[in-house]
Amino acid sequence: MKQNENVIYLVDLFKGNDLEKGIGDEEGKLIFDKLVFFIDHKPQYKIFYISIKDVVFDASFAREALVRLAKHYRKKKGICLLDADMEMLRLNLLAPVLSLDQPMPYYSGGVFDHIKTDKIGVPSKTNxxxxxxxxxxxxxxxxxxxxxxxxxxxxxxxxxxxxxxxxxxxxxxxxxxxxxxxxxxxxxx
Structure with missing residues (x-):
């Protein structure tokens, strides 16, 4: 399922841009541009996996870099997070999922789920x-x-x-x- 050519390690993008943490809108937009460049140059893939292992980011960064990326490619390509084991990072994704009305699937410990709260971020009860x-x-x-x-x-x-x-x-x-x-x-x- 997951092949190396469609897996992006966020920690590598942080290092390549001299970031220790993903803080704020500007850093999020910088990483968003890098992610779009990578994805647009791999048209053979329909789903991309972004590993968030060994990184820390706030909600503003998550909105601009990750959730906006999923929204940008909505109905064209899928974005799925890997290594989403830290609850703090999943919580930092919740507000952007709500504000952008964009589902964000992830894997944590090999288990699939969506960033969600109650009825937000998951398919409706009937669907x-x-x-x-x-x-x-x-x-x-x-x-x-x-x-x-x-x-x-x-x-x-x-x-x-x-x-x-x-x-x-x-x-x-x-x-x-x-x-x-x-x-x-x-x-x-």
Whole structure:
């Protein structure tokens, strides 16, 4: 799943810019630009992993560098954090997730989750089972979701599109058997 060419180590960007900690908007914007440059030069990847191991940052930095990056690529590429073991860093990501209305997936100790509080930062209660289904199955279509949950295809399609629009899923276009377009959805994981 995670390959070195699409994994970015934030600590390396800090060292390359003489930063010890990510403090404030300006440092966040500096790192944002470096991350965009890296991602734009690797068009073959749809999901990028940013390791936050061995770094410290505040909420302003997190907003400008990490959450804004995920929002910048929303519906085009996925951003997922790795090594998000420090609760303090996850808390520093919470306010930016809320203010930018942008989901931020992460791994901590090999366990996947989203930066969240109550109903913010995660799929809605009605869409959560569909998100979990897509997460567990890799890629899926509206017809597969409809069959699994005993929904009508247009209802499943609406729910998948909502998860896509909200930044929880990515999608690719396929041709359906009928000759039309069918989307294949996959989780940012």
């Amino acid at each position: 959560l089972p569909i998100f979990k289904f897509v997460f567990d199955n890799g890629t899926t279509s509206a017809s597969e979701v409809a069959e699994h949950f005993d929904h009508k295809v247009n209802n499943a399609s609406t729910k998948l599109k909502s998860l896509y629009e909200e930044g929880f899923l990515l999608r690719t276009e396929d041709k359906s058997d009928s000759g039309g377009v069918e989307y294949q959805y996959y989780a940012i994981k």
